[in-house]
Amino acid sequence: MSEHEPDVHGHCDARFTAVRQAFEENFRDRDELGAAVTVTVGGEPVVDLWGGWADAARTRPWERDTLVNVWSTTKGPTALCAHILADRGLLDLDAPVxxxxxxxxxxxxxxxxxxxxxxxRAGLSGLREPHSREELYDWELTTARLAATEPWWEPGTRSGYHAFTxxxxxxxxxxxxxxxxxxxxxxxxxxxxLGIDFTIGLPREKSGRAAELVHRRTVDSGEQAAIFSQLTPAAIAALANPLMGAADANSPEWRAAELPAVNGHGTARAVAALYGIFAGRxxxxxxxxxxPEAVERxxxxxxxxxxxxxxxxxxxxxxxxxxxxxSGPHGSYGPDPRAFGHDGFGGSxxxxxxxxxxxxxxxxxxMGPHIADDPRKTALVDAVYRSL
Known part of the structure; x- marks a missing residue:
C-alpha cells in the first residue's frame, strides 16, 4: 500500500465505476488519509468502499468496520429523532418550544x-457568555444556559447555523x-x-475501532484572528465558543459526552443507512x-x-x-434541488x-477546512449522479 495510492477494498457495481475512480482520486489528488463511501439505490448497496489509514502515523489500515466521528453529519440522525416523535403525534413542530x-x-x-x-432559525447559534469545552460536555449546564439566554436575532426570520447548540x-x-x-x-x-453501526458519542468498548481525526494543517493565531475579524458576534458564538478541533474529537471526554450536533460515530455504511431512511421515504x-408525509416535512x-x-x-x-x-440551485446534494443532506466539519x-x-x-x-462542500465529497456526489 503506497502513501498516496492505498489499496481500496469493498465492492462497486460496474455501473458506478466513476464513484470508485473519484474515491481513488481523493487519495491521489486530494490528500485523503483514510475514508469510506457507501451508496445505496432503492435500499440496495451499489458502492461500499474503504481504504487508507485510520491513524496519522499510517500504522492502522482503515478496515471495513472502522468507526469515525462525523461531526455535523450527526445532525441528520438527531433530526430523525424529532421527526419520529412528530410522526407519532407526540411533538408538534409548530408548537412553541x-x-x-x-x-x-x-x-x-x-x-x-x-x-x-x-x-x-431560533437565534441561538451560540451562547453569549464564555462556554468552555468541559461546560459543553455538561448537558444540564448547557441546556440551562440556552434556556436562559436571549437570541442573537429575531427568531424565525433568518437561518444562522447552530453548529454545536x-x-x-x-x-x-x-x-x-x-x-x-x-x-x-x-x-x-x-x-x-435495525443493526446500524452508529452512536452519538462512542462507547468505550468500541474505541479500538475508532479512526484518529487529523487536521490537514494547523491554523496559526494570526490566521485565526484574521478569520474571526470577518465574523459577526453570532457567528463567533456558533463556531468558537468553545473552539473545537480534531484533538478534542479524539479525546475520551468528547467521546463520552452527549453532543447530538457533532459527535456521532459510525461507518459510511451506517451513515448511508440512516440517510437511507429519508431516501426510502x-x-x-x-x-x-x-x-412518507414525514419525509416530505x-x-x-x-x-x-x-x-x-x-x-x-x-x-x-x-x-x-x-x-x-x-441541495438547492447550487447542487450540494446532487442536481435535484429538493434532495437534501448534511455535511460534517472537515469533509463527511x-x-x-x-x-x-x-x-x-x-x-x-x-479534516479539511470546509464546514460544507469539501472537494472530496463533491467529487463523490458528482460521480454518483453521472452514474445513474
Missing part, C-alpha cells in the same frame, strides 16, 4: 417554535417528550433494531421508520437566505429544511434523494 421545555420561554423566547430549532436544543426537546437523550432514543428506536430494510424549505453564521463562507444563498440542508457527508431513491454516506479522518 416552551410547551415542552417551560424554562426556554425566558429572555423573549416564548414564541420560538420547534421548527425554528430544526431549521437553525443544535444538538442540545433539538435534543432537549426530544428528552422532554420521550424521556431519553437523543443517543439513547436513536439506539432504542432506530440503530438498535421512511423505510429501511423493509421496516417503516417514518411515514423534513425537506420543507424554510426560506432561502445568506446564512447569518456561514454566509461569509458561501457566495450564494442556502436553504435549510426541517433539520437538513436542501450524508445525502438523501427520495426521488431517485439514492442515499450516500462518506466518512474520512483527514
Amino acid at each position: 416552551a410547551a415542552y421545555w417551560p424554562e426556554f420561554a425566558a429572555a423573549g423566547k416564548e414564541k420560538v417554535l420547534v421548527r425554528h430549532l430544526l431549521s437553525h 443544535y444538538g442540545h436544543l433539538v435534543g432537549e426537546v426530544v428528552r422532554r417528550v420521550s424521556g431519553l437523550l437523543p443517543g439513547a432514543f436513536l439506539e432504542r428506536e432506530v440503530t438498535g433494531p 421512511g423505510t429501511y430494510d423493509g421496516r417503516r421508520i417514518l411515514s 423534513v425537506r420543507e424549505g424554510q426560506g432561502s437566505c445568506r446564512d447569518l453564521v456561514l454566509g461569509a463562507g458561501f457566495d450564494h444563498e442556502t436553504e435549510i429544511g426541517l433539520g437538513l440542508w436542501l 457527508c450524508g445525502l438523501a434523494d427520495p426521488d431517485q431513491g439514492v442515499s450516500l454516506g462518506y466518512v474520512m479522518n483527514r
Whole structure:
C-alpha cells in the first residue's frame, strides 16, 4: 500500500465505476488519509468502499468496520429523532418550544417554535457568555444556559447555523417528550433494531475501532484572528465558543459526552443507512421508520437566505429544511434541488434523494477546512449522479 495510492477494498457495481475512480482520486489528488463511501439505490448497496489509514502515523489500515466521528453529519440522525416523535403525534413542530421545555420561554423566547430549532432559525447559534469545552460536555449546564439566554436575532426570520447548540436544543426537546437523550432514543428506536453501526458519542468498548481525526494543517493565531475579524458576534458564538478541533474529537471526554450536533460515530455504511431512511421515504430494510408525509416535512424549505453564521463562507444563498440542508440551485446534494443532506466539519457527508431513491454516506479522518462542500465529497456526489 503506497502513501498516496492505498489499496481500496469493498465492492462497486460496474455501473458506478466513476464513484470508485473519484474515491481513488481523493487519495491521489486530494490528500485523503483514510475514508469510506457507501451508496445505496432503492435500499440496495451499489458502492461500499474503504481504504487508507485510520491513524496519522499510517500504522492502522482503515478496515471495513472502522468507526469515525462525523461531526455535523450527526445532525441528520438527531433530526430523525424529532421527526419520529412528530410522526407519532407526540411533538408538534409548530408548537412553541416552551410547551415542552417551560424554562426556554425566558429572555423573549416564548414564541420560538420547534421548527425554528430544526431549521437553525431560533437565534441561538451560540451562547453569549464564555462556554468552555468541559461546560459543553455538561448537558444540564448547557441546556440551562440556552434556556436562559436571549437570541442573537429575531427568531424565525433568518437561518444562522447552530453548529454545536443544535444538538442540545433539538435534543432537549426530544428528552422532554420521550424521556431519553437523543443517543439513547436513536439506539432504542432506530440503530438498535435495525443493526446500524452508529452512536452519538462512542462507547468505550468500541474505541479500538475508532479512526484518529487529523487536521490537514494547523491554523496559526494570526490566521485565526484574521478569520474571526470577518465574523459577526453570532457567528463567533456558533463556531468558537468553545473552539473545537480534531484533538478534542479524539479525546475520551468528547467521546463520552452527549453532543447530538457533532459527535456521532459510525461507518459510511451506517451513515448511508440512516440517510437511507429519508431516501426510502421512511423505510429501511423493509421496516417503516417514518411515514412518507414525514419525509416530505423534513425537506420543507424554510426560506432561502445568506446564512447569518456561514454566509461569509458561501457566495450564494442556502436553504435549510426541517433539520437538513436542501441541495438547492447550487447542487450540494446532487442536481435535484429538493434532495437534501448534511455535511460534517472537515469533509463527511450524508445525502438523501427520495426521488431517485439514492442515499450516500462518506466518512474520512483527514479534516479539511470546509464546514460544507469539501472537494472530496463533491467529487463523490458528482460521480454518483453521472452514474445513474
